[in-house]
Amino acid sequence: PQTSLTLLGLGDMGTALARTWLAAGHRLTVWNRTSAKAGPLAAEGAVAAPTAAAAVAANGLVVTCLLDDASVRSTLDGIDLTGKDLVDLTTGTPEEARARAAWAEARGARYADGGIMATPDMIGVPEAGGYVFYSGSRALFDTHRATLEVPAGARFVGEDPGYAALHDVALLSAMYGLFAGISHAYALTEGEDIAPKDLAPLLSEWLGAMGFFVGNAAERLTSRDFTTGVVSNLAMQVAASGTLLRTAEDQGVSAELIAPYLDLMRRRLTADPAAHGGEDTAGALLLLKKG
Numbered sequence: 001p002q003t004s005l006t007l008l009g010l011g012d013m014g015t016a017l018a019r020t021w022l023a024a025g026h027r028l029t030v031w032n033r034t035s036a037k038a039g040p041l042a043a044e045g046a047v048a049a050p051t052a053a054a055a056v057a058a059n060g061l062v063v064t065c066l067l068d069d070a071s072v073r074s075t076l077d078g079i080d081l082t083g084k085d086l087v088d089l090t091t092g093t094p095e096e097a098r099a100r101a102a103w104a105e106a107r108g109a110r111y112a113d114g115g116i117m118a119t120p121d122m123i124g125v126p127e128a129g130g131y132v133f134y135s136g137s138r139a140l141f142d143t144h145r146a147t148l149e150v151p152a153g154a155r156f157v158g159e160d161p162g163y164a165a166l167h168d169v170a171l172l173s174a175m176y177g178l179f180a181g182i183s184h185a186y187a188l189t190e191g192e193d194i195a196p197k198d199l200a201p202l203l204s205e206w207l208g209a210m211g212f213f214v215g216n217a218a219e220r221l222t223s224r225d226f227t228t229g230v231v232s233n234l235a236m237q238v239a240a241s242g243t244l245l246r247t248a249e250d251q252g253v254s255a256e257l258i259a260p261y262l263d264l265m266r267r268r269l270t271a272d273p274a275a276h277g278g279e280d281t282a283g284a285l286l287l288l289k290k291g
């Protein structure tokens, strides 16, 4: 069913979101600080509100997709949110989301936070596989689920308003670790008679096979047993890590992207070689948690 909603923020992401709601026949009111960005969307059927306050007043469901948490605060400051359902798709930290939820609830609104796992070109393209994590008010999410699922799939991950951001950041952090390893591999072969396009399929295949580590680490963390069914034990892996570091040195490549992880494995082993030597690498992550 078609509904009506308000969207604040017409950057690359906001504009992509807006187009999907308009294309699906929803009545959409938009506002952007730089008002010229609303022009093309008005031509496609959106109502361009003159102020953020007018845009918020127009609908019960208000979606924000602004640069950062500070821009959400400055945009909504002083605007009546009583009875509103506020969905903030702006990227932020879990703590920012929790504070924004408390802030919105103190103003009489229900609040859900969203973490967008997609780039603008993936919005409105289900086969691209993008989606949005949501957390906070389950009642809000259930009320507006169909509308929220128009731009991309929706995954509700808990009533703690910080959890959408926490999932978002966890996935992005894992991604950067992956990018770091891939970058190091290409740097090792850069300038050699090994074409990047020839290394590429080998890297893809290897990383796919090593993806088992995701589920493997989850099982270890759940059982707290890091020693059963170990394929490559930690003592061997720490010994072999010297080869990785010497090769980097010989190739004239900085090991700065992979050295921290190799060092973490070494610290786990040396803390108690008898206890940890037979583990796999997952146990090393226990050293990351502070306090």
Ligand code: NDP
Pocket (backbone or CB within 6 Å): 009, 010, 011, 012, 013, 014, 015, 032, 033, 034, 035, 037, 065, 066, 067, 068, 070, 071, 072, 074, 075, 089, 090, 091, 092, 116, 117, 118, 119, 120
């Ligand atoms: P853009 O830089 O394209 O747009 C930023 C938007 O924020 C514009 O509408 C801008 O208004 C507005 N804005 C910035 N500062 C203020 C302010 N002080 N007061 C009011 N409005 C302000 O960013 P995107 O649209 O790409 O991203 C929006 C959000 O979506 C971000 O939080 C981003 O992290 C998130 N996101 C983006 C992804 C992407 O690939 N693009 C992927 C996943 C999440 P103006 O036009 O006036 O400058």
